[in-house]
Amino acid sequence: MRRQEAEALILSAAEKVFAEAGFGGATMQLIADVASLPKANLHYYFPTKENLYRQVVQNIFQIWLQAADIFDQADGPAEGIGAYIDAKMEISRRHPEGSKVWAAEVMHGAPVIQDYLETTLTDWTNGRIAVIERWIAEGRMDPVDPRHLLYMLWATTQHYADFGHQIETLNGASPLTDAQWDAAKANVKRIILNGIGANDLS
Structure with missing residues (x-):
């Protein structure tokens, strides 16, 4: 088995185990x-359990970061936030275990990845806040607090x-069936975009 295949197999298994048992129980x-x-x-x-755990957490976060690339490329909030919602919902569908590992870690005070929250996540969040503030200044959406908007999108x-x-x-x-997932994404986008005054999806 090649290295890349072996690592992918291990990380997939680790996601499942960490999601079910947590870091301490795994x-x-x-x-x-x-x-x-x-x-x-x-x-x-992966020499240690912590090394493997951090890689699992980093993987799901990198997937989330890639989903947010549209923020920097979008003409406005309807396109940018709408595409971000689509991408994040699809990640929840395709990578539920990784999301659960992240959530459990943060709910326990991030004992293993606090440094990651203070650096990578903080830098990413500040960058998206700047984009949202620009859209607000341009009159493309209502003047809402960007942090609370991001928290709502994540939640x-x-x-x-x-x-x-x-x-x-x-x-x-x-x-959920494919049709139900499509309906869920459409409803979430409509509710949030209407709520921030950015409901022009054309």
Whole structure:
């Protein structure tokens, strides 16, 4: 097995285990069992459990960062925030375990990734705040607090991953269909964009 394939297999298994057991409850042996690999293989690619955990957290955050690239390229908030909502909802659909790992870590005070929050996340957030403030200054949207808008976007889109079991239960014990996901994205965009006075999706 090539290095890239092995690392992807390990990270996928680690996402599942960390999402279910948390950092404290997870073990390298359990992750190895889920990945169907010898434990020694895990230590070859990731020397410690913390090293593997940080990579899982960094991976989901990098995926989120890529989803936000549209902010810098968009002509205005309808396009930029609308595309960001679409992307974040799709990430919640495709990478629910990674989102749950991030949420659990932060809810416990970020004991492992606090430095990441203070550097990478802070820099990213300040950059998006500047873009939103520019849109407000240009009269493209209502003068809302950019931080609270970002918090709302994160909470709403990541809810579909972090509380996926609850959504599935309320959906008749069935996962959302493709049509239901499309409807969810459309509704979230309409509610938020209308709420900030940026509802021109044309």
